[in-house]
Amino acid sequence: MNRRVVYTRGGSPANVLTVIEEPEPAAPQTGQVLVRVTAFPIHPGDLQAVEAYPGDSGQPVPAGVEATGVVEAVGPGTPVAPGVEPGARVTVFPHPGAWSQWITAASRAVVAVPAGVSDEVAAQMLVNPITAVMLRREAEAHASIGYDGVLLQTAAGSSVGRLLTAVSLAHDISLVNVVRSERGAAELRNRFPDVPVATTEHEGWADDVRGAADGRPVSVALDPIGGKLAESLVDLLTPGGTLICYGQMAAEPISLPASTLLHKSLTLRGMTVGHWMSDTSLDRQASDVAAAKLIAMAAKDQFDVAGTYGLGDLAEAVEHAQRPGKVGTVLIRPW
Structure with missing residues (x-):
């Protein structure tokens, strides 16, 4: 049976x-x-x-x-x-x-x-690494990522978050991680001592992110949570920045005033591995699978x-x- x-x-x-x-x-x-x-x-x-x-x-x-x-x-x-x-x-x-x-x-x-x-x-070996590869590619579509722009990600202690941190380090992408608790932040600092981490249990976490960016524009934010946290990320984004949502962990919707989008010229995008399955060319899928296998070999401890x-x-x-x-x-x- x-x-x-x-x-x-x-x-x-x-x-x-x-x-x-x-x-x-x-x-x-x-x-x-x-x-x-x-x-x-x-x-x-x-x-x-x-x-x-x-x-x-x-x-x-x-x-x-x-x-x-x-x-x-x-x-x-x-x-x-x-x-x-x-x-x-x-x-x-x-x-x-x-x-x-x-x-x-x-x-x-x-x-x-x-x-x-x-x-x-x-x-x-495939779902999480492919998600990390997909998110990195979408983040790098913003002209400043890889140059002076900072990439911000929430839920950085998740399986995808840790892989994305490893991938970002390998490609010299400036990154600031955000997690929920100080315990999670300490664990991430131990894994990636060169990547700054802010924790939302600290009331001034948004200022911590700005301090870690050190004057550089926060150009792209990656978020699998949504809700109020996503609204805070929009406030952190530089004009012309992009918020990429790839999950819906929060129960409440994302509520944004139209003026914020208009005055900051922001882009909001939604991405899932389901879209990768249905909308990505076979050649691109094969390339992403090959990248996922390399990640599995190079970052086994993640x-x-x-x-x-x-x-x-x-x-x-x-x-x-x-x-x-x-x-x-x-x-x-x-x-």
Whole structure:
């Protein structure tokens, strides 16, 4: 049997996600690769998709988009990426329904795991690094980034935030990080001693950001939270600056007076890895996947695991994934 995580309606993930049993998958067809999953991550975006699912489908909706495992079989005549063959370790993304013991994936979504990369890193090898690469590219679209402009990011202690910090350092991008607590700030300073960190538990955190910028323009802000925090970021941006939102952790909307946008000539953008899946050219996707693999090899110590669970502990794993202040990604080993 194959055990798979599904939901039939939107709502609190801990309440609506469930594990079902179904027959083992058949042999893969042309264009497909059968993978026995060894681990998969619980990303914030996975849980947001469950919460936002409209209505009641009446039919099981498979959960998750990323997993790592071992190739069991390749469909006849199927072109595959280098290193993808029976017995090889691979990561699969994007694959709706990746939270399963077995997945039959489109061959173009299957990527060989580099030697020396652990299962724990391989399970996170694509979504978060690709998000970091995508955000860096969008930030550098602003003419001042990489020159005199400062890049500001919130939720800097998150998995994506730590990877983006490592990527920014590698590309000589001036960065100021923002986190929620002084404990989180101390942890980031230990990892990246040359990158200034401000904490929103300090009432004067916006002035701390200005001080860290040291007179340079805060040209781009990256934010997965939204709400009141995003409004504060707009105040910090220099005229002509850009706010890029890539998440919606806050419950309240972003409320901005039109005069702020008009007088500062600001740009507001929304980005998700979902847009990358649907709107990015295949050549660009291949380039980003290659960059993600390099990040996985070069920054292994930034792929923290917050906890590892079995499928029988799904609700506990989801609760941990949503826990404030956690460091790293929660993984599930489905066997």
